[in-house]
Amino acid sequence: MSDRIIFRNRVQINGIVQGVGFRPFIYRIAKQCNLAGFINNDSDGVLIEVQGSKESLNEFLTLIKTEAPPLSKITNIEKNEIATNSDKIFQIVETKNKVTATTLISPDVSVCEDCLNELTDPNDRRFKYPFINCTNCGPRYTIVKSIPYDRPFTSMAVFPMCPACEKEYRNPEDRRFHAQPNACPDCGPQLSLFDGNNQKITSNDPISETVQLLQKGKIVAIRGLGGFHLVVDAFNEKAVQELRIRKGRQGKPFALMAPSIASIKKYCLVSVDEEKFLNHHTRPIVLLKAKKSIDISDSIAPGNNYLGFMLPYTPLHFLLMEQFNALVMTSANFTDEPIAIKNDEAVERLTNIADYFLLHDRDILQRCDDSIIRVVDDKARLIRRSRGFVPEPVFIKNETQKNILAVGAELKNTFALSRKDSVFFSQHIGDLDNPSAYNFFEHSIDHLQNILQIKPQVIACDMHPEYLSTKWAKKQDLPILEIQHHHAHLASVMAENKISSPTIGLILDGTGFGTDGTIWGGEVLIGDFNGFERFAWLEPVAMPGGSMAIKQPWRMALSYLFKTFGEGFSKLELPFLKQIPDDQIILIEKMVNQNLNSPLTSSCGRLFDAISAMLGICSEVTFEAEAAIKMEMILDETVDDHYDFAVNDLGVLSVQSLIKQVVDDVHNKIPVSIISAKFHNSLAFFFAEVAENARQNFKINHVALSGGVFQNACFFNRLVKLLRQKKFEIITHSKVPTNDGGLALGQIAIANSMLKSL
Structure with missing residues (x-):
């Protein structure tokens, strides 16, 4: 027996440490450091006991902090010295359930390079197997029923492993050691193809059959990781238009999938940052500036200069994309419904949309739409935080x-x-x-409370x-x-x-219930977590018809014109007014005058809507923020001019001067691309000046930007540039x-x- 002094430590590690190869990592470094003991998953994360020399124990802890698996995220390490025992080896032991749970479930992860190499290797037993995965990739959150993250608590419980998979699963030296979704063609999930009449199509290769159907212009509902996608060939204009008609989605852009960055670069400009996020293991949809004169269907993103691309993130996607440069991959649902996840649900709900259904038998336990980001000001800005991020x-x-x-x-x-x-x-x-x-x-x-074991005490x-x-x-x-x-x-x-001190907030969005009972949305607040005061706000105007004014921006245009010019506004020589029946104009005028179903709003989103309608860009919307998006898309980025305006200290921010100048430009036949640019510039100058007034009044230098209006990259960039020139400390969103x-x-x-x- 060695004369060295032996110590034993109990180490509790919290964070994303289950389902990410953490136990085999610990096993390897424990052996490397000549330590005895064990590791097991528990509902708090992982519990480790290690025994050896002081030097070896210190080296072990250092390696945990510096060499942890890339998908793991350690939030806390707690170490206690305990009594030694007779352990001679290090081993991985089975999970022991505990009542309290603070473990973190990993988000779903895109397929890794090692698995892709096996997927495309004719000599590998998982060659072309569409459910290949390992501890470094594959489904996580979407297949979890409860914790701990072990196979019996996932939708893989119904797939007993074959001897070959079981051997991998039990071998700490193997990449698939305790990979809970581990499977192969002999024991794992399988694909099947059905037609629109729910009749199974006999085929030894459902993926090849699906490729042929897509090449013929068919719409196929494909069951994926977090739900179904509706898929068509992105170069088949007729198929894309038919998908729009069947899905009831008139103008909202469709997402696209391409096989590689090189393919995406044929159709879009891709920056270094955008490429990084396209390749990230979260695999979000990234909004990219489209190149001109490309052969992708015009119906994919009508009136939009951007295309939303993502790379394949499941083995099934990679196998499909071998034959295509781009496929439309849109959520499988009717407009505004949640994405379908179950086979019978998809066939029932989508039978009037899809011609065929590519199904599999691994249950999706949590539906999860694709996440969406846009890189603005060198940061990835999440528009939708979902698959790949949740529940981190x-x-x-x-x-x-x-x-x-x-x-x-x-x-x-x-x-x-x-x-x-x-x-x-x-x-x-x-x-x-x-x-x-x-x-x-x-x-x-209910599900999130269950898997996190969090019982809320207040709502x-x-x-x-x-x-x-x-x-x-x-x-x-x-x-x-x-x-x-x-x-x-x-x-x-x-x-x-992580800012808690009082901050100037430029909060610009479409709608929100104010403390005075009106609809807010163009707010300059001074506040912190304890409270706020309303320093300034856009002058309230009527929303004739309430929510109808959101769907029909021409109503907001009439309201702003009435506010600015009075009852004679209908005589203005504005082309969009000629498109509105006289009786409708008279009705709106009456509603505003008599306060009939015309709640007041200070919404910046409604101001964008009004200008968009006045310019003849968008008078009725088919999806949220369509009017503002179209106005952003047509603006001339070379224009630096802005309209004159005055900012006072009285709280109410009048835009009547701006409206008059917009109307003058329309009368003078100034191109709408220039008017749109001047409007964006003016609003940025406007709020930068108000922020300056707030700083002088409250001696606060932090300014925070939040609200849906800041998804408008042109407006965001112009405002941020002005605030930087004024030496503000600017805080913006990127994690949510x-x-x-x-x-x-x-x-x-x-x-x-x-x-x-x-």
Whole structure:
């Protein structure tokens, strides 16, 4: 026996350490350091006991911190010295369940290079097997039923491993050691192809059959990782148009998948940062500037200068894409419904859309749409945070006093759960006014609580009394904290950037219930997590018809013209006015005059809508923010001019001067591309000046940008440039969306502050 002094440490590691190759990594470095002991998964992460010399134990801990698997994320390491025992070897032991759970489930991960090499190797037993995976890649969150993350608690439980897979699974030296979805053609999930009448098509190669169908212009519903995609050949104009008609999606862009970066570069300009995020293991859809004169169908993104591309992220995708330069890959649903995940559900719901169905028998337990990012100002800005990111937490500076459930907003809903310094977002839920989305919302709350073992003690919700998320919160038997919408936006960007001191907030969006009962959305706030004051806001105007004014921007245009020019506005020589029947103009005038179903709004989003309609760009929308997006797309980026304006200290920010100058430019037949650019520039100058006034009044140099309007990259870039020139410290979103998809983070931060004061 050695004369060296032996010590034994118990090491508890929390974070994303299950399903990412962490145990075999620990096994290897323990052997490398000549240590005895064991490791096992538990519901807190992993528990390790190691025994050896002091030097070896120190080296072991250093290697954990410096050499951990790339997909792991360690949030905490706790080490305690304990009594030695007679262990002679290091081993991996079976999971022991515990009552308390703080482990983190890994998001789903795109297929790795090692698996791709095997997928394309004719001599490998998994050659062309569309469900190949290992500890470094594959499904995670979407197949998890409960924790710990072990095979019996996933949708792979129904697939007993064959001897060859079992051998890999049990071998700590193997890349598939304890890879829970491990499978092969002999024992794992299988593909099957069905026609639109739910009749199985006999085929030894369903993927090749599917490729041929797509080449013939057919629409195929394909079951993927987090749900079904509706897929067509991106170069077949007729097929793309037919998909639009059947799906009921008139103008909203479709997402695309390409086999490689080289393929994407044929159609889009791709920066270094954009290429990095396209290749990232999260595999989001990345919005890219389209090149001119490309042969991709014009119907994929009508009126839009950008295309949303992603790279393949499952083995099935790679096998499909071998024969195509680009495929349309859009969520398999009717407009506004959640993505389909079950085979029978897809066939039932999509039978009037899809011609064929490529199915598999590995259950998807959590639907998860593709995530979307846009690189703006050299940062990836999440537009939708879903597959590949969920349920990885966002960490905040101030630990929550209690477990909080924040239920988010009505549109672009996501909710979040907090535990100490971790905030766990749901995947993208969607618009809750759709019954299927509302059911998905309720189910997902239960599921996330279950797999995270977080029992909320309080619920934070929006103060809008008609939000379905708020109504749901009030039905629960828990204390409720109501949070003002735009305060939550401010708190969200502050919490993400770990700023807690008072901050100037430029909060610009489409709608949010204000403390005065009107609809806000063009707000300059001064606040922190404890509270806020409304320093300035766009002058309120009527929304004739309420929500109809969102769907028909011409109504907002009439409202702004009436506010600016009075009852004679209809005599203005504006081409768009000639498209509106006289009786409609008279009706809108009456509604605004008599305050009939015309709530007041200070919304910046509605101002964009109004200008878009005035310029004849978009008078009716088929999807959210369409009018503003089209106006951004047509602007002339070389134009630096802006309209004259005056900013006062009275709180109300009048844009009547701006409206008059826009009308003058239309009268003078100035191209709409120039007018749009001048409008964007003017609004940026306008809010930069207001921020300067706020700084002088409150001696605050932090300025935060949040709200859906900041998804407009041209406006964002112009405003940020001006604020930098003024030496502001600017905080913006990158970890959560600037739209309502990031709202729950702010709700949690404010609720936590409120709990401290109770």
